[in-house]
Amino acid sequence: MNESVFYALYRIERELIGIMSLDAGVYIAVFYMPKDRKIQIGQLGRFRFHQGVYFYVGSAQLNLSARIERHNRKKKTLRWHIDYLSAKVEMLGAITIPGPRELECQLAKELGGMFELAVPGFGASDCRCVGRFFFVKDLAKI
Template identity: 40%
Template sequence: MTYILLVFLKSEIEKVVGRLGKVKLSAGYYVYVGSARLNFKHRIRRHLARKKKLFWHIDYLLSDAKAKVVDVFYVDKVIEHEVARSLHELGFKVVENFGSSDCSCPGHLFYVDDEKKFEGLINGIGFKSYV
């Protein structure tokens, strides 16, 4: 299962994200691409929880009070890396190395500045809304 978290940042944040180091994010919408081979619902509940052990890069972002998950999309295929590469190829600004420490993708977190282009991608792949 591949999922996309649509995250809204109320204002700019700057924080240390594990071994990735200091990350500065502008206010606005971001998408995070992930996968869950097992326990998809558990993974999403964990992402939505404010208090948790900070393990994945996305945990550091979502633990911030300025960040809010506004939607979750999913597709019943494991295509996380293909989706991340497609977002990058479509010109969405990638947060370098965020969420991609275990792969060769440039990153798995993207700033969304073109809603129609994003909707076209997820609809074309067949993502459904979960929230």
């Protein structure tokens, strides 16, 4: 194996081990909306959410598991867009991926190619993404 390739793989491995030891990475939280309803999402506004499954892309560069647990709690200080929604609907689970914060926008772009953007700007006040919250009504599409 080429020495530079070996060194590159070693660096990637070290970075991932470092990220995993920090309990850090990106995640997709999955929520279920049992019926259509309107929910106020902070200063973003009041939106109508249809019955179905929603995917939220987020990241935490420290305490990733605590961030996901927060999304599952109903009582919390409402700080982020997702807090307003997660306090009112059921979280089905989350998929975590060790990696840098930049992966969050890449992942949101990929999901945006597969699913409908639920609310423009949702979860994306700190980047240039059109949003990080996606909707699918037909579970057969998953």
